[in-house]
Amino acid sequence: MAVTEASKRFAQHEELITGTEAVAQALRLADVDVMAGYPIRPYDSVMSAVAKMIANGQMDADFIIAESEHSQFEIVKHASATGARVFVGSSGVGWMYAMEAIVVTAALRLPVVALVGNRALDDPGAFGVEHNDALAVRDAGWLLYWVAEGQEALDTTFLAYRVAEDARVSLPCALSMDGAFLTHSQHLVMVPEKDLVEAFLPPYDLKKRRFHPDNPISIAPQYNEDWVMETRKQSDAAMRRARGVIAEAYEELRRLTGRGDPNPFVETYRIEDADYVLIGMGTVAMPIKVAVDQMRERGKRVGFLRIKWFRPFPDEELRHFLHGRKGVGVVDRDYSYGSTRHGGAVYNEVRSALYDLADRPPVIGFIAGLGGREVSVEDVFRIQEQLERSAAGDLLAESAHWIGVRGPVE
């Protein structure tokens, strides 16, 4: 990634670190106050990294070892209510175990930042990446971002605090990262010094909502039917405002670091003249980009669009970039049993976003890489072939295409 003039105003140095270590570096720089941890792979390496930094005196924060994910998320929820900047995270079934605390954190509009190291939901014992864990909060009022590489992991952590804590937003934010492929693989990452973070991230201030003896308020009393609809609508308004706040914050982060692609919500790759566009979230970007390059060499006009923010969903961007294409193929690393055309969650969102277009493209769903199975460049070729055939006429295809499933499974 090019380092421009702007970034030279802020001291940065390069390190070879994993995705979770990149997040840990950001937490140190963001002066996080309270963190809670409970072991589950692959998210947990971020906690090991911060624990080491605290032990070495590089970071002044309290790391509370919880006895369960449910407690972990309640610990940070209440610490956040006192005005502390907090961090937490989990993976797979651990994230689901915390779900009760996760949903109320959003309802209370507390800007908790969490890492989801994506992992398949047991059973059968599956430790590899699948996106169903983090997608479980898609309807819960969390901002939800899918990271694709190490530098983005670090930068987006700052972005997450800045947006979540903005008074116009005040919603929790989950950063999703593909287990192993990103959490545990090493990347060259520019780590900024404190001055950059101070310029970008104002101190967290809950103002009148701080839970403190000076401020005798009751938080989360019983509303029931009297006020719940209004509360829900307020959360929705905050989620809508988040779009503007994200764009603003993203622009400033780009100015300060001198890096990051121009669009805060989606990354586009060779789509200007593309007839067909593949869509995915997270590290599937890597094989898709390689395949796109190779297909382009063979004269195929194919491009790639990576969804970064899943909540708020980038429907404006999708409409802008996808109208009039010959075909759109959505690669889901998740599955939604019994859903529309038996597709994944992203597929359903994308189709819905494009529905209002007069010149809407056919949208075809693909299920790939479940449970951590690798998505290879050849898999992407296969996806593209199917996409072309389906888009050309087989539009009544009842279901998404599963890529790379062995043997008879029905």
Added chain:
Amino acid sequence: MAITEARPAGRPDLAPIRTIRDVPVEEFYTSGHRTCQGCHSALLMKYLAKAAGPRTVTIGATGCMYVANTSYYATPWVIPWMHTQLGATGAAVIGAAAGYAVQQRKGKLPEEPINVIGIAGDGGGADMGLSAISAALQHTQYNALIILYDNESYANTDIQASGSTPWGAVTAFTPSGTVRRITQDRWKKNTPAMLVAGHPEARYIGSASAAFGVDVMNKIRTALRVGGPTYLHVHDACPKGWDFDPRYSRELGQLAVECGVVPLWEVVEGELRYNGITRQIVEGRRKRKPVREYLMRQGRFAHFTEDDIEYFQSKVDEMWEKWILPGFLPVAALPEGLPRPGRKLAAPADGAVDEGAAGEGAGEAAP
């Protein structure tokens, strides 16, 4: 760094309450709740707010003390109150206490002791929230008090049996039927003693009853004063769940202690003290009343036969006569050669009034 700090800092200066005149007149839990008449859990809320004073925040788990207490626009809490999930009281208080501790250390908040008090029912606290309470008692660098209000059922969801419901009691999940008279066939778990046994570093764990207000308030103050994560288990009469006329709440709460069903004690920095009537019983200065007097005043035991009463009595007798530490340690004998601990007991805390020792105790009105 707090992570290595062994002893809690910044503990409040809360003097013991010696006579009724020492009780603060200010109310920090006032009108605006809609708990049942005679609800002793609500009375406990009033006591804890009085005892802890204005530099306090409270965190309440789901249950009657949430649902019946904090209707929007009508909260009775003058001090801050925040909801936590049914099983999360332990985690919630540690999170809040850590929030204050770190921000004070970093200069983001002025330094002062803040009382963080978590409130859990027996359903939330002794069942699903037990692991979080246990974990909280291990985080010794934080100051927080967890109060379990034990009305002996999941009262708010319409009285279902919890691990803290007495043997034989009728609840929504444990009815008395024509074929099975007793369906609550579990003996009440001894949550506070279990927490003492498992958490040697906790500096205060106690058992109390809302029928003895001064004792409760002193226990709350002692716990906050000694600091660290602490725990108080309070037995509360619940007219709806126990099925009796609300006017008898205090009488029933007191009978539970007099019959020896609920023992009052506290372990302060490793020292066990029995309190009030319990202490008199332990020292042989007072005879336990028959449990029948307590049981037969409540509709939830109305189906009991003589045999049931006898069984209940025998279990309570066992607790007093066989256990090495009555009401506390369910061990009848020590291994050969080990001396049995003496019955010499510590004096009551800080010279506080040994309430109940005088007989009937000071009268308290239900809220």
